[in-house]
Amino acid sequence: MKLIDTVEMMNSENYKERFRAEYFQLDIRINGLSNMLEKYKEGTLAFTPSCSYEVLYTQLVHMESYKKSLEERAKIENIVL
Structure with missing residues (x-):
């Protein structure tokens, strides 16, 4: 699943669907x-991060x-993830 796959759920009227989208995005x-x-640890990143490890x-x-709280x-x- 990709972030784009959660857009419809995020816009749902149903709070359980929005909750599921939040969980999946996280x-x-x-x-x-x-x-x-x-x-980063292996030294194989294609860029140099600004932040430390x-x-x-x-x-x-x-x-x-x-995520554990969700x-x-x-x-x-009773929200099925």
């Missing part, structure tokens, strides 16, 4: 940042925590 971004950090890793940790809320609200 997951896509987590995967992208995780892959980038892997390449540590700053980007901290961002990833917070994103993963946010998963917990989804269980409580």
Whole structure:
């Protein structure tokens, strides 16, 4: 799934669909940042980041925590992810 695939859900009248879009977007971004950090460590990035590895890793940790919160809320609200 790509971010563009979530546009319709994001514009839905149904809050559960918007929630799912938020979750999927976050997951896509987590995967992208995780892959980038892997390449950063290996020294194989095609560019030089402005931020340090540590700053980007901290961002990833917070994103993963946010994802866990969304998963917990989804269980409580019976939202199928």
